[in-house]
Amino acid sequence: MIQILWVDDEIDLLKPHILFLEKKNYEVTTCKSGSEAIDALEEHPFDIVFLDENMPGLTGLETLNEIKSKQDNLPVVMITKSEEEYIMEEAIGNKIADYLIKPVNPNQILLSLKKNLDHSRLISEKTTSNYQQEFRKIAMDLAMVNTYKDWVELYQKLIYWEIQLEDIEDIGMMEILESQKIEANSQFGKFIEKVYADWFNSNSDEAPTMSHTLFKQKVVPELSKDQPTLMVVIDNLRYDQWKALEPVINTYYKKTREDAFLSILPTATQYARNAIFSGLMPSEMEKLFPEYWRNDTDEGGKNMFEAEFLDTQMKRLGLKNLNYEYHKITNLKTGKKLLENFNSLKNNDLTVIVYNFVDMLSHSKTEMEVVKELASNDKAYRSLTLSWFKNSPLFALIQQAQQQGFKLILTTDHGTINVKNPSKVIGDRNTSLNLRYKTGRSLTYEGKDVYEAKNPKDIHLPVLNMSSSFIFAKGDLFFAYPNNYNHYVSYYRNTYQHGGVSLEEMIIPFVVCEPR
Known part of the structure; x- marks a missing residue:
């Protein structure tokens, strides 16, 4: 009582x-x-x-x-x-x-x-009831969705319900939602197979904003000499993680625009983020800027020249009159140093910050048992991301930007997915190592598990040699070699990976905010 x-x-x-x-x-x-x-x-x-x-x-x-x-x-x-x-x-x-x-x-x-x-119980009962009604509509939408815009709306709806259901006690509802996400990714994989290459046709009216067109189509219209802009690219930020961060940012910034855009394939940093800053697809970067571009098989860092790529794009777009700077934050020390010097950025028209923590978090989950425990599922992954953000130099930078009247653009290069099921692949010693995509010669794989690009030129990817191709894992699959198969599968199952075809990796946020 x-x-x-x-x-x-x-x-x-x-x-x-x-x-x-x-x-x-x-x-x-x-x-x-x-x-x-x-x-x-x-x-x-x-x-x-x-x-x-x-x-x-x-x-x-x-x-x-x-x-x-x-x-x-x-x-x-x-x-x-x-x-x-x-x-x-x-x-x-x-x-x-x-x-x-x-x-x-x-x-x-x-x-x-x-x-x-009774707040929690009443909300739980009402949320469950509402989702049960929405479940039927989502199932109908899944059967009819056939455009990129439809997929964005469906994915946003799934994220909404995932976040709504995460705090209720009805495990059965979450299992139903998970099954809908699996089915959605299965259908999305088929959709990408059907339309992705066509989007690069110059006559295509259906092509969404993608990594290589993001800056020109969405960032440039927001730039002005009347107000400084802070553009933050959080590496590897999923759409649901953005929704977790949004209420915190909302205290300081008022959202004026929220769009989704599509990460190019592979949904990996060296491809997608270089495409954002260069405004070019990988095959074009390789051709026009061989001194900056690195293929999978090349030695050295693959994202060492983002500032140079940005510079070439700014000039190509006729934006030489804008003052801009690029900064990459890969650890706490460099984040704090930039925060200490933030006042020096107020004279820039555009300041671009690439922040690498979320990507490091996903890789740490693979390599460290403690992070596997802390980020055991998507709910925990969102929570850990939010906890980091609230205590990070990045959040302090955003607060400083708000105080000094900066417009805020927040986006990412690609998302990530919790991989569950292995798919066998065989390749030679020069085959790329990523678990969600492979490029190389004479690849052997399960055709139903992948989106294959036998001619990489069709999707504007580099051709490493005459017989090389790309394959991209669909849904929650990850590639595993037959050698030492069971150990390999056990090690990588339930880790966060990127590079393949899924809603989580490809449909990602672009947000514009004005200071409160």
């Missing part, structure tokens, strides 16, 4: 309210002063306190402070005759659960109880 402590120096006048609650199976203990209430709380556990603000002796606010100092998580509902703003602010600042103005009627009290004590 729910135990209520009601504190009011005129408690006798509230007898009808108390009888009403007792008929609803609540147990009510009454006190006439703050000091009595504090004594009662030390002797007996209560689920919630109704507290009068205006009492002789200890005032309601003083009593509230005493209660919170001893039981910070105990819900306290403040009841007052006064509507003075400072009292409301004091009470709210002390984490009250609710604020009611006298005279209160029994139904107001009941509603406050439901809101504070």
Whole structure:
């Protein structure tokens, strides 16, 4: 039975309210002063306190402070005759659960109880009910979706429900949603096979904004000499992770635009992020800038010349009159150093920051057992990303940008997927090592598991030699060699990988915000 402590120096006048609650199976203990209430709380556990603000002796606010100092998580509902703003602010600042103005009627009290004590259960039941209705619509949409725009809307809907359902206790609902995500990725893989190469046809009107067209189509229209812009590219940020970060950023920035765009294949940093900064597809980068481009089989870092690529694109787009800088943050030290020097960026029209933490997190999950425990599923992965962000130099940089009036553009190069099932592949010693895509000669693989590009030129990828091809794993598959197969599969199963074809890797966020 729910135990209520009601504190009011005129408690006798509230007898009808108390009888009403007792008929609803609540147990009510009454006190006439703050000091009595504090004594009662030390002797007996209560689920919630109704507290009068205006009492002789200890005032309601003083009593509230005493209660919170001893039981910070105990819900306290403040009841007052006064509507003075400072009292409301004091009470709210002390984490009250609710604020009611006298005279209160029994139904107001009941509603406050439901809101504070049955909140989780009611939300869980309503969310489950709503998703059960939406499930049928999503299933129908899956059968009919046939354009990129349709896929974006469907994927955003799946993310919405995944986040809504993550805190409810009905495991069955999450299992149903997971099955819908698997089916969606299966259908999305078929869609990409059908249309991806056609999107590079110069006559295609259906092509979405992709990595190599992102800067020209979405970033440039936002740039101005009247307001500095901070563009943050968080490597490997999935759409659902952006939705987890959004409420935190929303405190400082007001979102004015949110779009999705498509990461090119392979959904890997050396391809997708170089394409963003160069405004070119990989085969064009290889041809025009061989001094900057590195293929999978080449030695050395694959993203060492993003600043140079950005410079060539700015000139090609006629933006030489804009002042811009590029910074890459790969560790805490460089993040803090940039934060210390942030004032020096205010004279730039565009400051681009590439932040690598989320990518490092996904790779750490593969290599470190503790991270595997902390990010065991998508919900935990989102939570860990949010925890990092709230305590990162990047968040402090965004706060600084807001204070100095910067426009904020936040985006990524590709997403990542939790891989579950192996798909056997055989290649020679020169075959690329990525688990979600392979390029090489004479590849042997399961055709149903992959999107294959036998002629890489069709999708504007480099041709390493006459017989080389690319294959991309679909859904939650990852490539495994027959040698030492069981150990390999056990090691990589349930890790986050990228490079292949999935909603999580390819449909990624582009967000524009104005400072509050």
